Amino acid sequence: MTSSNGNGAKIQIPEIKFTKLFINGQFVDSISGKRFETVDPRTEDVIANIAEADKEDVDLAVKAAREAFDNGPWPRFPASMRRTIMLKFADLIDENAEELAALDTIDAGKLYSHVLAVDIPMAADLIRYFAGAADKIHGATLKMSSETQAYTLCEPIGVVGHIIPWNFPTYVFSFKVAPAMAAGCTMVVKPAEQTPLSALYLANLAKLAGIPDGVVNIVTGYGHTAGATIASHMDVDKVSFTGSTEVGRLVMQAAAMSNLKQVCLELGGNSPIIVFDDVDVDKIVDLALNGAMYNKGEMCVAGTRVFIQEGIYDTFVAKLVAKANAWVVGDPFDPNVQQGPQVDKKQYERILWFIEKGKKEGATLLTGGKSCNRKGYYIEPTIFADVADNMTIATEEIFGPVMSVMKFKTVEEAIKRANATKYGLAAGIMTNNLNIANTVSRAIKAGVVWINCYLSLGPDLPFGGYKMSGFGRDLGMESLHKYLQVKSVATAIYDSPWL
Ligand code: ADP
Numbered sequence: 001m002t003s004s005n006g007n008g009a010k011i012q013i014p015e016i017k018f019t020k021l022f023i024n025g026q027f028v029d030s031i032s033g034k035r036f037e038t039v040d041p042r043t044e045d046v047i048a049n050i051a052e053a054d055k056e057d058v059d060l061a062v063k064a065a066r067e068a069f070d071n072g073p074w075p076r077f078p079a080s081m082r083r084t085i086m087l088k089f090a091d092l093i094d095e096n097a098e099e100l101a102a103l104d105t106i107d108a109g110k111l112y113s114h115v116l117a118v119d120i121p122m123a124a125d126l127i128r129y130f131a132g133a134a135d136k137i138h139g140a141t142l143k144m145s146s147e148t149q150a151y152t153l154c155e156p157i158g159v160v161g162h163i164i165p166w167n168f169p170t171y172v173f174s175f176k177v178a179p180a181m182a183a184g185c186t187m188v189v190k191p192a193e194q195t196p197l198s199a200l201y202l203a204n205l206a207k208l209a210g211i212p213d214g215v216v217n218i219v220t221g222y223g224h225t226a227g228a229t230i231a232s233h234m235d236v237d238k239v240s241f242t243g244s245t246e247v248g249r250l251v252m253q254a255a256a257m258s259n260l261k262q263v264c265l266e267l268g269g270n271s272p273i274i275v276f277d278d279v280d281v282d283k284i285v286d287l288a289l290n291g292a293m294y295n296k297g298e299m300c301v302a303g304t305r306v307f308i309q310e311g312i313y314d315t316f317v318a319k320l321v322a323k324a325n326a327w328v329v330g331d332p333f334d335p336n337v338q339q340g341p342q343v344d345k346k347q348y349e350r351i352l353w354f355i356e357k358g359k360k361e362g363a364t365l366l367t368g369g370k371s372c373n374r375k376g377y378y379i380e381p382t383i384f385a386d387v388a389d390n391m392t393i394a395t396e397e398i399f400g401p402v403m404s405v406m407k408f409k410t411v412e413e414a415i416k417r418a419n420a421t422k423y424g425l426a427a428g429i430m431t432n433n434l435n436i437a438n439t440v441s442r443a444i445k446a447g448v449v450w451i452n453c454y455l456s457l458g459p460d461l462p463f464g465g466y467k468m469s470g471f472g473r474d475l476g477m478e479s480l481h482k483y484l485q486v487k488s489v490a491t492a493i494y495d496s497p498w499l
Contacts, residue, residue, distance in 0.1 A: 025213025068214030086131035129459035156184035158237030264472030269425030351400030424466030
């Protein structure tokens with residue numbers, strides 16, 4: 001199958017090679033034989049039927065991961081060996097970038113050119129980052145007292161369950177899996193049911209790279225079955241989850257009610273972008289629009305509440321609306337397109353519901369506000385003004401191309417209103433005034449603060465939330481440590497006069 005890229009060139013849509021669960025190094029059918037459909041949001045057509053994991057399949061995957069952890073080579077390899085294999089895995093991702101990018105495009109409606117230029121190279125890069133860290137995991141030596149000598153060991157935590165979302169399928173896969181691999185853990189990964197294709201493809205690359213059987217297992221299936229089984233499994237030592245706050249709560253409950261496994265949650269957001277009077281308006285208009293609409297607004301860090309200081313409000317909003325009107329929505333394989341379809345019918349309908357709610361609650365629709373009236377789950381980029389802080393569109397995470405603009409007067413007012421949310425994932429501060437930037441960045445309750453930029457992420461920048469956006473960090477050395485646990489070893493010194 002091919003798709004036109006808009007310049008007349010044809011992009012090869014890959015044949016779907018992997019549709020089965022990946023357990024203990026083999027692609028296998030589910031025990032029940034059940035399959036579920038994965039759908040192309042551009043066309044609403046079924047791409048493939050994928051094996052549907054249920055409790056029994058997750059049990060098998062956990063068993064394989066347990067065996068690989070307790071008796072297999074991966075945690076016992078010299079760390080340099082894990083590093084070498086991970087580097088090979090990263091190279092294979094680069095070598096297969098086009099196929100992987102096309103899979104995420106047809107499965108999630110993401111822009112092909114962006115996945116190819118950003119998601120896939122970033123995924124390979126962060127695997128290299130953590131590969132480099134694999135042989136730099138050290139404990140400390142402690143002189144406790146004259147009669148005892150001690151040291152700490154940083155040991156891999158064991159079997160990890162990764163439950164991942166659909167908005168950045170390859171990238172989030174890599175930022176969960178890479179630090180866990182470097183630490184010497186083994187794992188069961190559940191991709192989102194909307195986007196199973198790239199995770200299965202990556203499993204095959206992991207095998208080709210030489211990652212031993214049982215280290216990475218992939219269970220495709222639904223959240224309330226496969227996902228819930230991972231969260232409540234007595235033999236999973238840690239669960240790392242990225243998704244909605246509601247499901248994060250369920251994961252934490254399941255962990256508490258089973259074996260008290262450690263939990264790391266990266267949840268929803270409703271992030272503010274605060275624009276002060278002194279900025280270069282044209283530049284920041286672009287930043288703000290991208291901050292809210294990139295990836296069709298399907299980002300936990302989307303800057304959906306844009307606070308604009310009163311001196312530039314009218315100019316800023318006029319330019320924002322003009323740019324949004326010129327924003328190109330269409331087939332994500334076309335490099336001229338800026339926004340593809342929403343991931344599935346459920347999200348599409350949910351976003352349209354929020355838009356209607358905004359209108360009903362009295363916000364002023366400046367542009368967009370409806371579906372694109374074509375096949376596929378396309379929605380117009382939408383901007384609301386006159387949004388009160390307590391309106392539904394200002395308090396809830398919409399996860400779509402919908403932005404609210406709000407006017408403010410003072411620094412204190414901006415801080416107060418930006419923080420008036422249950423979430424605390426990210427924030428943007430746009431100003432050339434160092435004093436304001438420093439004051440506001442300290443006062444904002446969010447895990448990531450971007451000053452004069454937005455959406456900048458890298459392997460070394462810890463990423464995660466405050467408040468109901470979750471806890472624990474992905475990326476950065478913090479995330480390596482969440483897959484390690486510290487063992488203290490104390491040794492008696494027998495000729496001590498005190499023993
Ligand atoms: P969204 O609402 O954006 O689809 P979710 O939080 O529902 O995000 O999904 C994120 C991931 O969590 C997906 O892999 C999904 O299958 C999984 N999931 C959904 N429900 C549960 C659950 N009850 N327990 C564990 N995982 C779940």
